[in-house]
Amino acid sequence: MNPFVFHTPTRVYFGENSASSCGDFLRELGGTKVLMVADAFLEKSGALAPLIDSIKESTGIEPILFTDVPSDSDVDCVNKATVIARTSGCDALVAVGGGSVLDTAKVINICLTFGGEVLDYQGLNIIERKLLPLIAVPTTAGTGAEVSFVAMVKDHGESKKLMFGSRFLAPDVAILDPLMIVSLPAKLTAATGIDAVTHDIECYVASGTYSVFTDSLCLESLRLLFEFLPQATIDGDNLEARGATLVASCMAGVAFTNSGVGITHALAHAVGAKYATHHGMTNAVLLPHGMRFNFESVYPRYARIARFLDLAVEASNSIDGNSISSSDDRALAHLLLNKVEALLRQLKLPLNLRELGVPELTDENLAELVDLAGADPAIMFNPREASVEDLTQLLKRAY
Numbered sequence: 001m002n003p004f005v006f007h008t009p010t011r012v013y014f015g016e017n018s019a020s021s022c023g024d025f026l027r028e029l030g031g032t033k034v035l036m037v038a039d040a041f042l043e044k045s046g047a048l049a050p051l052i053d054s055i056k057e058s059t060g061i062e063p064i065l066f067t068d069v070p071s072d073s074d075v076d077c078v079n080k081a082t083v084i085a086r087t088s089g090c091d092a093l094v095a096v097g098g099g100s101v102l103d104t105a106k107v108i109n110i111c112l113t114f115g116g117e118v119l120d121y122q123g124l125n126i127i128e129r130k131l132l133p134l135i136a137v138p139t140t141a142g143t144g145a146e147v148s149f150v151a152m153v154k155d156h157g158e159s160k161k162l163m164f165g166s167r168f169l170a171p172d173v174a175i176l177d178p179l180m181i182v183s184l185p186a187k188l189t190a191a192t193g194i195d196a197v198t199h200d201i202e203c204y205v206a207s208g209t210y211s212v213f214t215d216s217l218c219l220e221s222l223r224l225l226f227e228f229l230p231q232a233t234i235d236g237d238n239l240e241a242r243g244a245t246l247v248a249s250c251m252a253g254v255a256f257t258n259s260g261v262g263i264t265h266a267l268a269h270a271v272g273a274k275y276a277t278h279h280g281m282t283n284a285v286l287l288p289h290g291m292r293f294n295f296e297s298v299y300p301r302y303a304r305i306a307r308f309l310d311l312a313v314e315a316s317n318s319i320d321g322n323s324i325s326s327s328d329d330r331a332l333a334h335l336l337l338n339k340v341e342a343l344l345r346q347l348k349l350p351l352n353l354r355e356l357g358v359p360e361l362t363d364e365n366l367a368e369l370v371d372l373a374g375a376d377p378a379i380m381f382n383p384r385e386a387s388v389e390d391l392t393q394l395l396k397r398a399y
């Protein structure tokens with residue numbers, strides 16, 4: 001077995017209506033003034049009310065609301081919220097929203113704890129001590145930001161995503177309440193779910209960094225996602241399916257934050273930074289291409305996933321099914337790739353970058369995307385080295 005380190009500092013609380021325990025967790029963590037970070041939709045929809053009530057009831061604190069967080073949040077938003085939090089004397093945070101809100105709150109927490117400018121803290125392991133208490137309540141099931149050690153916000157001036165990475169960025173508590181995501185529209189449910197699928201698959205084959213801990217999380221998370229993501233997408237009120245996808249994306253979050261992701265994420269970050277495409281949808285387009293690129297290097301690992309998911313049995317039961325030997329790694333790995341592509345078609349997600357709204361890729365645009373992807377930390381964990389030419393060809397194929 002390879003040597004490994006596994007770490008998960010976040011307390012995870014799952015259950016229907018668990019959001020109304022937020023105040024109890026906050027009382028335990030301490031804090032006298034709370035900044036609640038969310039987005040305008042959640043405020044308007046009344047989704048924040050159970051959290052606010054619970055905080056008032058358990059701690060007597062009336063949270064200060066900051067709900068001006070755009071999808072794909074940025075440095076300006078972090079700075080604006082930090083000024084409000086500082087002026088109000090906030091010493092604890094509650095973040096309620098998708099990955100954009102959770103990441104924004106993590107970066108606000110850095111600025112609030114240490115002072116200074118956002119840009120001073122970007123990069124890996126710059127933050128070396130505990131931040132102020134942070135509770136994360138995800139309202140999408142995909143990013144795993146409620147448990148991860150990273151946060152990404154956009155720097156519009158530079159057209160790139162800034163990455164902040166440190167184990168101290170992990171929230172203290174993650175509250176997974178299926179009731180908080182029932183309002184998520186079908187397309188975003190599908191796209192965010194595929195983000196989690198991508199975390200699992202990339203993490204499972206990450207270059208020498210996966211471990212038995214992360215393997216187990218990825219496998220069970222994938223099983224839950226293949227089973228429940230279609231249901232959660234078609235029937236958003238199905239709390240069992242919503243709950244399963246929330247738990248699965250949190251498990252994927254714990255896994256990838258320990259072992260890394262890979263080429264699909266590196267390219268998705270680049271495309272998202274340049275063309276403001278949604279992170280999950282961009283992963284959905286790029287994942288089959290990333291898997292094909294890595295195929296020869298990792299097909300025995302893909303085959304292990306296929307075995308865990310019983311894909312050979314599923315294939316032999318299908319109408320035109322041929323039986324596949326359980327020792328034929330290559331064939332099993334192909335079944336996983338087919339399964340992923342079938343899921344993407346079932347979820348009606350965009351199948352190429354053009355459908356995603358990316359304009360024609362000129363040589364200049366391609367070069368810029370390849371530069372961004374090549375410098376993205378995710379690429380370090382890809383199991384196969386990717387040259388400039390490899391990245392360029394992959395993007396062309398995905399277009």
Ligand SMILES: NC(=O)c1ccc[n+]([C@@H]2O[C@H](COP(=O)([O-])OP(=O)(O)OC[C@H]3O[C@@H](n4cnc5c(N)ncnc54)[C@H](O)[C@@H]3O)[C@@H](O)[C@H]2O)c1
Binds near residue numbers: 139149183280
């Ligand atoms: N920190 C990490 O570990 C990590 C991992 C992956 C992605 N990310 C980041 O997360 C961001 C993407 O997050 P996301 O995919 O969760 O999307 P998002 O947070 O950008 O939200 C997408 C849209 O969904 C809406 N929304 C959110 N919850 C809703 C609900 N319950 N009902 C109705 N609408 C709702 C939001 O208002 C927004 O318009 C990107 O910035 C990406 O870089 C972070």
Ligand SMILES: [Fe+2]
Binds near residue numbers: 199
């Ligand atoms: Fe992701």
